[in-house]
Amino acid sequence: xxxxxxxxxxxxxxxxxxxxxxxxxxxxxxxxxxxxxxxxxxxxxxxxxxxxxxxxxxxxxxxxxxxxxxxxxxxxxxxxxxxxxxxxxxxxxxxxxxxxxxxxxxxxxxxxxxxxxxxxxxxxxxxxxxxxxxxxxxxxxxxxxxxxxxxxxxxxxxxxxxxxxxxxxxxxxxxxxxxxxxxxxxxxxxxxxxxxxxxxxxxxxxxxxxxxxxxxxxxxxxxxxxxxxxxxxxxxxxxxxxxxxxxxxxxxxxxxxxxxxxxxxxxxxxxxxxxxxxxxxxxxxxxxxxxxxxxxxxxxxxxxxxxxxxxxxxxxx
Amino acid sequence: xxxxxxxxxxxxxxxxxxxxxxxxxxxxxxxxxxxxxxxxxxxxxxxxxxxxxxxxxxxxxxxxxxxxxxxxxxxxxxxxxxxxxxxxxxxxxxxxxxxxxxxxxxxxxxxxxxxxxxxxxxxxxxxxxxxxxxxxxxxxxxxxxxxxxxxxxxxxxxxxxxxxxxxxxxxxxxxxxxxxxxxxxxxxxxxxxxxxxxxxxxxxxxxxxxxxxxxxxxxxxxxxxxxxxxxxxxxxxxxxxxxxxxxxxxxxxxxxxxxxxxxxxxxxxxxxxxxxxxxxxxxxxxxxxxxxxxxxxxxxxxxxxxxxxxxxxxxxxxxxxxxxxxxxxxxxxxxxxxxxxxxxxxxxxxx
Numbered sequence: 234x235x236x237x238x239x240x241x242x243x244x245x246x247x248x249x250x251x252x253x254x255x256x257x258x259x260x261x262x263x264x265x266x267x268x269x270x271x272x273x274x275x276x277x278x279x280x281x282x283x284x285x286x287x288x289x290x291x292x293x294x295x296x297x298x299x300x301x302x303x304x305x306x307x308x309x310x311x312x313x314x315x316x317x318x319x320x321x322x323x324x325x326x327x328x329x330x331x332x333x334x335x336x337x338x339x340x341x342x343x344x345x346x347x348x349x350x351x352x353x354x355x356x357x358x359x360x361x362x363x364x365x366x367x368x369x370x371x372x373x374x375x376x377x378x379x380x381x382x383x384x385x386x387x388x389x390x391x392x393x394x395x396x397x398x399x400x401x402x403x404x405x406x407x408x409x410x411x412x413x414x415x416x417x418x419x420x421x422x423x424x425x426x427x428x429x430x431x432x433x434x435x436x437x438x439x440x441x442x443x444x445x446x447x448x449x450x451x452x453x454x455x456x457x458x459x460x461x462x463x464x465x466x467x468x469x470x471x472x473x474x475x476x477x478x479x480x481x482x483x484x485x486x487x488x489x490x491x492x493x494x495x496x497x498x499x500x501x502x503x504x505x506x507x508x509x510x511x512x513x514x515x516x517x518x519x520x521x522x523x524x525x526x527x528x529x530x531x532x533x534x535x536x537x538x539x540x541x542x543x544x545x546x547x548x549x550x
Numbered sequence: 551x552x553x554x555x556x557x558x559x560x561x562x563x564x565x566x567x568x569x570x571x572x573x574x575x576x577x578x579x580x581x582x583x584x585x586x587x588x589x590x591x592x593x594x595x596x597x598x599x600x601x602x603x604x605x606x607x608x609x610x611x612x613x614x615x616x617x618x619x620x621x622x623x624x625x626x627x628x629x630x631x632x633x634x635x636x637x638x639x640x641x642x643x644x645x646x647x648x649x650x651x652x653x654x655x656x657x658x659x660x661x662x663x664x665x666x667x668x669x670x671x672x673x674x675x676x677x678x679x680x681x682x683x684x685x686x687x688x689x690x691x692x693x694x695x696x697x698x699x700x701x702x703x704x705x706x707x708x709x710x711x712x713x714x715x716x717x718x719x720x721x722x723x724x725x726x727x728x729x730x731x732x733x734x735x736x737x738x739x740x741x742x743x744x745x746x747x748x749x750x751x752x753x754x755x756x757x758x759x760x761x762x763x764x765x766x767x768x769x770x771x772x773x774x775x776x777x778x779x780x781x782x783x784x785x786x787x788x789x790x791x792x793x794x795x796x797x798x799x800x801x802x803x804x805x806x807x808x809x810x811x812x813x814x815x816x817x818x819x820x821x822x823x824x825x826x827x828x829x830x831x832x833x834x835x836x837x838x839x840x841x842x843x844x845x846x847x848x849x850x851x852x853x854x855x856x857x858x859x860x861x862x863x864x865x866x867x868x869x870x871x872x873x874x875x876x877x878x879x880x881x882x883x884x885x886x887x888x889x890x891x892x893x894x895x896x897x898x899x900x901x
Contacts, residue, residue, distance in 0.1 A: 276746040276747070276748060276749075277746055383835050385835060386835070413600040413601055413773065413836075414600065414773055414774075414775070414814060414817060414818070415600060415813065415814060415817055415831065415832040415836075416831075416835070417817070418817035418818075418829040418830065418831035418832075419831040419832075419833075421819075421829055422828045422829055422831055425828070426828075440746065440747065442747070443818065443819045444819060446819065447819035447829065480748060481747060481748060483751075484747045484748045484750065484751035485747055485751075485776060486750075486751070486754070486774070486776030486777050486779060486780040487776055487779060488775040488776045488778070488779050488803065488815065488818055489779050489803050490779045490780075490782075490799040490800050490803055491800065491803075492779075493779045493780045500751055500752050500755050501748045501751070501752070502752070504716050504717075504718050504719075504748075504749060505746070505748075
């Protein structure tokens with residue numbers, strides 16, 4: 234099976250003051266097929282953004298290999314590396330701090346075009362107009378500055394910027410969590426339209442499980458630097474196996490008072506443990522309601538439930 | 551047409567015709583444009599709206615913590631029959647933190663990083679106590695409060711500083727602070743927005759239990775309709791500085807009548823359905839409150855807008871007992887429309 238991007242045994246450790254090691258990402262396997270959307274969910278601090286940034290080379294991995302179109306990105310020559318950089322783009326969470334407020338919208342969008350010398354002069358201008366239109370803005374916006382736009386519009390500028398260099402893989406790092414509810418749906422619709430149009434592959438990082446379900450084909454659940462469950466979207470939401478996934482799904486409030494009223498108050502106790510000092514064995518063992526003795530001693534293996542559903546939990550071994 | 555929200559009786563708080571303007575260099579922002587609402591003992595009222603719609607400002611003006619100037623607040627705020635707008639600053643100090651307390655959004659910035667948590671929690675009690683209280687007594691009180699909100703190791707936690715607390719624990723400490731004087735009204739301004747889902751659900755469960763036990767009235771400010779469904783008895787939907795619809799919680803979800811409410815509900819993907827049809831989205835962006843629309847604030851984005859909507863602000867129409875909506879489509883002369891059929895059936899699951 235050929236994947237567009239694949240990471241094997243990916244590790245990213247940060248060394249902090251006092252020689253403490255923060256294992257933000259620890260032995261993660263991730264593989265995304267062309268045209269697919271993989272949702273990556275988890276609580277803050279679980280390492281989901283780090284996975285995204287490491288995948289496109291913004292962070293250098295501590296260990297493990299990353300393959301882009303079956304080529305190890307560490308061994309790419311200069312030209313291919315530039316190609317890799319161009320083909321993998323990120324849409325950031327905060328539309329206020331991720332675009333330069335001293336540049337005009339046109340220059341922001343064209344920065345990638347200029348860097349890779351894709352278009353010049355009149356063609357460049359045409360390309361900017363085309364991109365603006367694509368994301369639901371218009372030509373007149375080219376000469377304006379970011380402060381003249383609302384959060385949702387700025388996110389559209391960020392999307393146009395990432396599309397400018399014709400990428401095939403885009404990491405959407407919480408692209409909607411800074412936006413208002415009525416704007417979130419607009420941006421998600423835009424992202425899925427663009428995906429169809431340009432056959433894009435997404436890694437959609439979010440903590441909003443209902444949006445992830447809407448946009449993703451497959452979902453990976455992360456906890457404390459490890460992926461605990463991966464499955465097709467339907468299978469994960471209708472038949473979660475890992476106790477953490479179950480707890481996470483039970484924690485989302487459902488926008489319906491009658492269901493909320495009848496739903497038993499299942500509360501996951503405790504909080505995410507510090508990644509500086511993760512428990513030995515299963516990382517989730519400190520909060521797990523179904524913990525056995527082995528969970529505290531040995532890290533759980535990845536158990537296949539079906540062809541595409543994997544869970545890292547001792548309950549299923 | 552006068553709205554009957556004005557004439558209804560509320561025993562804890564009744565806000566009438568609240569208006570808040572802010573003068574800025576760019577002009578005057580009409581943040582809150584004539585809002586009325588009320589709350590009874592033991593009730594939870596949710597104020598729902600997008601950022602900048604005026605929901606926080608309305609809540610802040612109840613406690614009179616809107617800075618004046620640049621703010622200008624007018625209207626009546628009746629708290630147990632007394633108009634808070636008429637009180638002196640000294641009298642307000644007696645009410646804040648004792649009769650009405652507030653839980654803020656960001657537990658990271660709200661606590662003083664240089665003071666021990668115990669000192670911060672008991673400070674509020676000490677300020678409002680009629681006579682001097684001994685340190686040991688204060689500590690006992692604080693430890694009781696910590697127990698109530700589920701802070702483990704209260705003895706040790708009492709002496710710690712905010713940086714030693716995690717986000718969830720800080721929010722628990724804030725809830726303890728809000729409850730320590732047994733107030734009759736708590737205002738929670740986006741209390742769980744900064745938290746993770748699992749912690750959010752712990753906090754909501756805690757607030758719900760405590761509210762039931764203490765019979766405190768709770769005003770919950772949020773934009774998350776899931777949180778609202780879990781907590782609220784009544785809901786007021788705010789758009790562009792006005793309440794567009796207010797109803798008991800079930801009616802908001804089952805029988806929404808304002809196009810904005812309907813749009814909001816439809817734009818949430820449902821966890822139960824896995825359809826990949828495009829999400830419903832409300833077109834456009836919220837209006838600029840420097841220069842709010844002459845008629846209905848939602849008209850520029852509304853699919854069903856009529857000529858009258860652009861020119862005259864809609865009055866409040868009563869739909870049911872306690873269910874009001876400010877929309878011209880509910881006028882008896884309004885043409886028939888497919889507003890109701892556009893309410894998609896919404897269902898959830900019990901995972």
